[in-house]
Amino acid sequence: MKVHFIAIGGSAMHNLALALAAKGYQITGSDDVIFEPSRTRLAQKGLLPEAFGWYPDKITASLDAVILGMHAKADNPELLRALELGLKIYSYPEFLYEQSKDKTRVVIGGSHGKTTITSMVLHVLNYHERPVDYMVGAQLEGFDRMVHLTEENDFMVLEGDEYLSSALDPRPKFHLYRPNIALLSGIAWDHINVFPTFEAYVEQFRIFVDSIVKGGSITYNLEDKTVVEVVEASENTIRKLGYATPPYQVHDGETFLETPEGPMPMAVFGQHNLSNLAGAKWICQNMGVDEEDFYEAIATFKGASKRLELLAQGGGNLAYKDFAHAPSKVRATTRAVKEQYPDKTVIAFLELHTYSSFDPEFLKGYRGALDAADRAVVFYLPESVAIKKLKAVTPQQVTGAFGREDLKVFTDAPSFSQEVLQGQYRDTVLLFMSSGTYGGLDLDRVTAKIQGE
Missing domain, CATH: 3.40.1190.10 (Mur-like, catalytic domain)
Structure with a gap:
């Protein structure tokens, strides 16, 4: 079976491509950009596109199916060609x-x-x-x-x-x-x-x-x-x-x-x-x-990747990373860490960067979400708000939404990084929560700091 992926580089899409290749299917694909680890994993199996971009000539009548990724838009040139040829087009879940x-x-x-x-x-x-x-x-x-x-x-x-x-x-x-x-x-x-x-x-x-x-x-x-x-x-x-x-x-x-x-x-x-x-x-x-x-x-289950994942441990300190970003997830994760380590100082570092988290009504849902932490820090980039074409969010709005007067709010990556990396920690648990990258924070340096290297 010959299958072409439009937007093959996504986390879900490239895994499906690898699975079908392992099943014996003939796989081709395109994307405008592919990040790691998708890029290396596709390359190792000979599935990485030779050049990035959209190439309608890849879409031919010989294809048995086209799988359309969420990243691809309705006017994608390869999608338009597939529609023109009357090919069977599936979404990922279909x-x-x-x-x-x-x-x-x-x-x-x-x-x-x-x-x-x-x-x-x-x-x-x-x-x-x-x-x-x-x-x-x-x-x-x-x-x-x-x-x-x-x-x-x-x-x-x-x-x-x-x-x-x-x-x-x-x-x-x-x-x-x-x-x-x-x-x-x-x-x-x-x-x-x-x-x-x-x-x-x-x-x-x-x-x-x-x-x-x-x-x-x-x-x-x-x-x-x-x-x-x-x-x-x-x-x-x-x-x-x-x-x-x-x-x-x-x-x-x-x-x-x-x-x-x-x-x-x-x-x-x-x-x-x-x-x-x-x-x-x-x-x-x-x-x-x-x-x-x-x-x-x-009893031997250690957790899924990025779900309360232990980054480092040493000198009485620990650092965890979690995918939590929505209010209910942030609240549950923060409570879990404090319950596990009641005698340690828990510092929660939360990055806001999703579309939902910048909406004024949705933002109100974060009230009390960080209360279980001894200290709480929120980081976001105003340019992320602008890119999403949303109304600007102020640090005062964020502080008010969380309902915590001692909340620290950072709006630039260097200052946030300095706050994390120059902190003095003793019997402390650092909890990083985000579905993003914390503004490019070097987590290897965090690990080295915790481990006393």
């Missing part, structure tokens, strides 16, 4: 459904926790050598790629993203998967550039629950009021299986999960991660893994 339509599809959805829960499920299955097809939004220890596709595996585990599918398809990705087994971890307003009201956002999850195959199941978080309302209001003929955070204890910077066999030390921590674990356990049990085998495997 193609994944085509690859899994004869399998049992397990879809993990939610505003937060979906990457971690998907990672937990895959870790447990891999630990017990139970092969499945999958797509997950982070690089996992023990896995070569974020996407794996075969003809023979019975299950396909999919992280269900609520963002739009492509320039031609404005449906959220997780509406296209039609799960047999589904999970909904939480609902907290996000992506306001495409869902301008909370109700519009919540409606996407109602559609997701209603898209579950009749006779299937939804595992859902009983501690999230909106999730409970959405699931329990659905008239879809499915099984509804609630879960809640299991009992756990924290002693001397280590979390112990209460299990039928007694307290079990965990490599991950935080109430939100223990809640994620409870959901993952239900999913694994639905896939045939018994409770005892689940606990044995999950």
Whole structure:
């Protein structure tokens, strides 16, 4: 099968390209720019485009399919050529459904926790050598790629993203998967550039629950009021299986999960991660893994990439990096770190850079999100606001939104870097939260500082 990728360099797209190449498909692709690690990984498999840009002559009638990435616009020259030739054009999620339509599809959805829960499920299955097809939004220890596709595996585990599918398809990705087994971890307003009201956002999850195959199941978080309302209001003929955070204890910077066999030390921590674990356990049990085998495997789970990832440790200090950027994620992550290290000084460094985080109404949702930290710092670049064509956001607005008078706000990268790198730390945990790059902060220098190098 010959498949061409328009915008092959994206995190998700290049992983799908690698998966299909491994399956024996003939793969070509284009993009206007490709960053690391996508660039090297594509080059290693001979899939990196010879030149960057869009080349309509790559689009020929011999192609069996064209996969359109979210990065590509509606007027993309290669897309226009594919439409002209009448080729079959798939969005990323559409193609994944085509690859899994004869399998049992397990879809993990939610505003937060979906990457971690998907990672937990895959870790447990891999630990017990139970092969499945999958797509997950982070690089996992023990896995070569974020996407794996075969003809023979019975299950396909999919992280269900609520963002739009492509320039031609404005449906959220997780509406296209039609799960047999589904999970909904939480609902907290996000992506306001495409869902301008909370109700519009919540409606996407109602559609997701209603898209579950009749006779299937939804595992859902009983501690999230909106999730409970959405699931329990659905008239879809499915099984509804609630879960809640299991009992756990924290002693001397280590979390112990209460299990039928007694307290079990965990490599991950935080109430939100223990809640994620409870959901993952239900999913694994639905896939045939018994409770005892689940606990044995999950004890070795260290977390998904960029999710409370330990950067450095030394001299009584630690540094963590987390993908958290939306208010609910920032609040949960900050609380988790303070709960794990109650006797240390926790300094939270949060970067605001998404479209949503600069909206005045959305910004109000951050009130109290950093309260668990002993000290809190927010960094953003005014030019990021301008690029998104949004009204300017002032440091005073940010301070008022978080409701914390001692909040430090930085609006230029050198000053923020100086604040981090010249700080004097003793029995301190540094927590970096962002889906961006912290203005180019050199995290290697942070690591060296913590380790006393």
